[in-house]
Amino acid sequence: MRFIFKTDYNQDIRLFKHGGAVFWYALLIVALIAAPLVLDRYLMSQATFVFIYAIAGIGLMLLSGYTGQISLGHAAFFAVGSYTEAILLEKGFPFLLSLPISGLLAGAVGVVIGLPALRLAGIYLAIATLAFAFIVEEILARWESVTNGTLGMLVEPINIFGVELFREWHLYYVCLAVLVLVVLGAVNLLRSPTGRAMIAIRDSEIAAQSMGVNLAKYKTIAFAISAAVTGLAGALYAHRLGYISPEAYTILLSVEFLLLIVVGGLGSIHGAVFGAIFVIVLPQIVSILKGYMPSQIAEQTGIDAGIFGLVIVLFMLYEPLGLYGRWVKIKLYFSTFPMYRKATFKRQKSYTKTERLR
Amino acid sequence: MSLFAVEQLGISFGGLRAVDQISFEVEAGEVFTIIGPNGAGKTTTFNLVSRIYDPTDGRITFDGEDITRVPPHRIAGMGIARTFQNIELFDNATVLANLLLGRHAHASTGVVSNMLFLPHVRRAEIAHREKVEEVIDFLDLQAYRETLVSGLPYGVRKVVELGRALASEPKLLLLDEPSSGLNTEETDDMAFWIGDIQKDLGITVLMIEHDMNLVGRVSDRVLALNYGRAIAMGTPDEVQSHPEVVKAYLGG
Numbered sequence: 001m002r003f004i005f006k007t008d009y010n011q012d013i014r015l016f017k018h019g020g021a022v023f024w025y026a027l028l029i030v031a032l033i034a035a036p037l038v039l040d041r042y043l044m045s046q047a048t049f050v051f052i053y054a055i056a057g058i059g060l061m062l063l064s065g066y067t068g069q070i071s072l073g074h075a076a077f078f079a080v081g082s083y084t085e086a087i088l089l090e091k092g093f094p095f096l097l098s099l100p101i102s103g104l105l106a107g108a109v110g111v112v113i114g115l116p117a118l119r120l121a122g123i124y125l126a127i128a129t130l131a132f133a134f135i136v137e138e139i140l141a142r143w144e145s146v147t148n149g150t151l152g153m154l155v156e157p158i159n160i161f162g163v164e165l166f167r168e169w170h171l172y173y174v175c176l177a178v179l180v181l182v183v184l185g186a187v188n189l190l191r192s193p194t195g196r197a198m199i200a201i202r203d204s205e206i207a208a209q210s211m212g213v214n215l216a217k218y219k220t221i222a223f224a225i226s227a228a229v230t231g232l233a234g235a236l237y238a239h240r241l242g243y244i245s246p247e248a249y250t251i252l253l254s255v256e257f258l259l260l261i262v263v264g265g266l267g268s269i270h271g272a273v274f275g276a277i278f279v280i281v282l283p284q285i286v287s288i289l290k291g292y293m294p295s296q297i298a299e300q301t302g303i304d305a306g307i308f309g310l311v312i313v314l315f316m317l318y319e320p321l322g323l324y325g326r327w328v329k330i331k332l333y334f335s336t337f338p339m340y341r342k343a344t345f346k347r348q349k350s351y352t353k354t355e356r357l358r
Numbered sequence: 359m360s361l362f363a364v365e366q367l368g369i370s371f372g373g374l375r376a377v378d379q380i381s382f383e384v385e386a387g388e389v390f391t392i393i394g395p396n397g398a399g400k401t402t403t404f405n406l407v408s409r410i411y412d413p414t415d416g417r418i419t420f421d422g423e424d425i426t427r428v429p430p431h432r433i434a435g436m437g438i439a440r441t442f443q444n445i446e447l448f449d450n451a452t453v454l455a456n457l458l459l460g461r462h463a464h465a466s467t468g469v470v471s472n473m474l475f476l477p478h479v480r481r482a483e484i485a486h487r488e489k490v491e492e493v494i495d496f497l498d499l500q501a502y503r504e505t506l507v508s509g510l511p512y513g514v515r516k517v518v519e520l521g522r523a524l525a526s527e528p529k530l531l532l533l534d535e536p537s538s539g540l541n542t543e544e545t546d547d548m549a550f551w552i553g554d555i556q557k558d559l560g561i562t563v564l565m566i567e568h569d570m571n572l573v574g575r576v577s578d579r580v581l582a583l584n585y586g587r588a589i590a591m592g593t594p595d596e597v598q599s600h601p602e603v604v605k606a607y608l609g610g
């Protein structure tokens with residue numbers, strides 16, 4: 001077991017709680033930087049997808065996992081990011097400008113979509129955001145003068161200060177860098193008043209309000225940040241695909257994002273990253289599984305979506321803390337061995353236990 | 359002038375007059391208790407003061423200002439904090455995070471500087487933390503700092519909720535049934551804390567309470583409500599022996 005003796009409030013505030021954590025995160029970063037040396041093109045592109053999904057996942061996590069506002073429309077913010085990026089590059093904007101603009105525009109759309117969220121909750125909000133996603137999908141297909149409709153658009157390669165970054169490993173590093181920045185921003189947000197206000201709204205709107213949290217303001221902020229981060233991921237996704245068209249941004253993508261945060265573990269940034277890995281790996285597992293299914297079942301349309309849905313339900317029932325929760329439990333098991341108690345993560349029945357444990 | 363006053367305050371839900379033309383004043387420094395049978399309109403009165411409900415008539419004044427139309431999230435910043443009858447904590451957050459949220463009314467840093475965690479955000483966070491540590495010491499919550507609220511026993515949750523309200527440094531503290539669900543020992547602690555809050559912290563307390571023993575120990579004045587109407591006001595003894603009050607509790 002690790003006991004940390006604290007001597008300073010800064011110790012609770014700072015990013016890494018102890019020297020060991022600094023070491024492991026540093027090692028992870030070094031490994032990720034070195035990885036392109038050993039990964040083949042295919043694995044590198046899968047890793048890039050993981051980074052992009054992790055960024056989008058953090059976006060949705062901030063809104064649903066931390067603020068408690070469900071969204072089935074995040075494919076739309078993702079699409080706004082992608083198309084803005086493609087269109088701006090076509091108009092000759094440099095990447096270092098087009099990327100932030102893509103995020104900001106998606107964020108602005110998020111503010112507009114956040115407006116009904118001030119009045120709706122739960123399933124109604126899910127339906128409203130779902131409707132919004134359908135509208136965006138439709139606009140992408142119909143607004144041909146700008147989006148080129150169903151024919152889609154080619155995405156020009158990243159260009160930083162005149163240097164064209166078109167290789168697989170270029171994009172890998174760009175996405176990794178954006179992911180690291182997004183993680184840092186999210187963690188900072190969560191250890192400051194804005195993040196606490198979001199969590200407060202998730203757990204009790206009435207108490208949050210009575211302690212001074214302006215619900216409308218913070219829900220709008222959460223929608224804006226979430227949409228902006230997802231928009232950034234969308235912009236990178238456009239580069240990863242090289243060619244974008246409306247069918248890349250369907251409701252299935254929104255469901256994938258939802259699957260990502262639920263499986264990863266709601267209310268955790270680690271969870272968004274774990275979930276991204278899972279969502280990228282899952283379709284490959286599914287396609288392997290399909291090999292064993294009778295072809296009448298394997299070839300049904302919607303079987304993928306069905307499996308995603310099933311996975312969401314199973315996680316909600318059996319591992320509500322997600323993969324990250326499972327990881328924490330395993331870690332605790334080893335660090336407290338042989339004293340780990342199965343009940344460690346059980347909720348106490350608060351009404352039956354009123355004595356204070358001193 | 360008194361610190362807090364309601365005048366002819368009233369609210370109807372459909373045809374029901376949940377609070378009916380009640381008036382009272384709370385003087386700075388006193389513990390003022392509202393009693394009454396279930397459904398008398400006590401919690402509704404608190405919700406009117408917290409501005410969760412809009413009164414159909416009447417006026418609420420605090421600290422020389424009319425707060426009848428102030429939006430609910432501005433109430434804490436004006437110096438009124440509260441607890442809830444059915445504990446409203448942030449369950450999936452630690453005790454520390456709950457108490458720090460109590461500082462929200464004093465948090466003035468912007469979203470972007472939060473995201474960058476600029477030096478002034480760090481300084482503000484440390485200042486909030488120092489204030490929260492005072493509350494932790496005051497309420498003996500040291501053992502629970504890092505515990506998730508969802509894992510806490512009921513009695514501790516009540517204390518955490520009190521702590522969250524205190525962290526906002528209120529001038530007026532609203533306590534909705536602070537002793538409900540507590541055992542005798544915990545109720546005793548609560549009585550001491552309410553006394554200390556009044557005497558040591560100098561905070562005015564407006565409380566709803568059923569336990570007449572606790573009411574008698576800590577209250578300076580008591581108001582009795584029944585069917586949304588004020589039926590008696592005075593010292594705890596006077597109100598308790600008031601014929602209307604006796605009748606109300608006997609279900610007359």
Ligand SMILES: Nc1ncnc2c1ncn2[C@@H]1O[C@H](COP(=O)(O)OP(=O)(O)O)[C@@H](O)[C@H]1O
Nearest residue numbers: 371374376394395396397398399400401402403
């Ligand atoms: N939001 C509401 N809508 C309709 N009726 C309400 C609402 N809130 C309270 N009431 C009614 O007002 C009356 C007073 O309730 P309340 O103030 O909670 O009583 P108590 O004195 O026990 O705290 C009750 O009859 C209750 O049903």
Ligand SMILES: [Mg+2]
Nearest residue numbers: 400401402443
């Ligand atoms: Mg009540």
